[in-house]
Amino acid sequence: MADYVLVTDGTADLPGRYFEELGIEVVPMEFLMGETSYQHYSDAREMSFDEFYTRLKAGEKVSTTQINYYTYEKVFTPILEKGLDILYLCFSSGLSGTYQASLLAAETLMEKYPGRKIVSIDTLCASIGEGLLVYRAGQMKKAGMSMKELEAWVYENRLKVRHWFVVDDLEHLRQGGRISAAAAILGTALGVKPLLSVDTEGKLVNTAKLRGNKKILETFCQKIETDGYKSSEQTVIVGHAANPEMAAKLKETLLERGLIGDAIVADIGPIIGSHVGAGMCALVYTSDKDLVKE
Known part of the structure; x- marks a missing residue:
């Protein structure tokens, strides 16, 4: 063979x-x-x-x-x-x-x-x-x-792969048709950032609105704690679009809480970066369950 x-x-x-x-x-x-x-x-x-x-x-x-x-x-x-x-x-x-x-x-x-x-x-x-x-x-x-x-x-x-992205620059989502112009303007004014994921069809979906880095970190931790498979033994990936400080803080927090075994920190390249803009931070890990179509 x-x-x-x-x-x-x-x-x-x-x-x-x-x-x-x-x-x-x-x-x-x-x-x-x-x-x-x-x-x-x-x-x-x-x-x-x-x-x-x-x-x-x-x-x-x-x-x-x-x-x-x-x-x-x-x-x-x-x-x-x-x-x-x-x-x-x-x-x-x-x-x-x-x-x-x-x-x-x-x-x-x-x-x-x-x-x-x-x-x-x-x-x-x-x-x-x-x-x-x-x-x-x-x-x-x-x-x-x-x-x-x-x-x-x-x-x-x-x-079984779980994607969680928080986007900082709402204008790129607006340009890509992911959110409306009104939502982009309002979200920017209020400092609200969308929490995005990927569904069973491999499409981007908006799942929540978050405000402030503390809330973002807590949300990422809660997601992997409830849905990660043996997450304390996993090597996960933390990604960022020109936001190394947030990525480093996320990795540090996950390790301090014993939620992961290790994390690879990755730069988000131009292909994805052109659609999410600078500032995006993301966490991916695996679950023991398939995503369920909602």
Whole structure:
């Protein structure tokens, strides 16, 4: 049986060293800022996180696109030419058309390389939630799990990932159609920040309104305490969009209370950052229960 490579995309906001350690390939994703198009890689080689958020806060407009066939071909072809199969964990179909594009690319490339297999899975996860699922999958692969076994594991666990995001800049949510203009203006005036999550269809949902960092920290702690599976043994991911102080405080609080085993702190990249704006802070972990459609 042929060996395989685990692949994900640029929205899986996991620090690059973890992809390297686990042998995971990453398909870059494109964003347009000013008049220039950039590819976002996990090491932010074409634009640093600092530069991106500095320019975003200065009012520059950003647009993003789904991954096209030629980008998939560039990443997948060298793997296939080595006689290896591909297990691709893709950004949520509830937030992008990338998954459908990956299926078309996989079909074309498997015709070009008969005998090779490309399996694309809709993770129904986003940002560091996708990153956490990929991280755990990478550990399973490194431990010797076969491609078929890992495919089954991902399907079994993708709805066990819990996403919690608090957004600081409501204007980007308004521009993306997530909240109304009136809600953005009122929320900004009152200092209210929405608590967002991801539902069973991989779509972003607004679950609550929070005011003040103390309330935000307490809410994150309460969420993992009630819904995390053996959370005191888990390595979770804390993500931030140019808000390292809040991320560090969240990690410190979770550790002090014995709610987690450890936390990876991750920068939120331009693909997600363009939609949530600077200041966002997030926590993802796993539960022992699937999300339930409400």
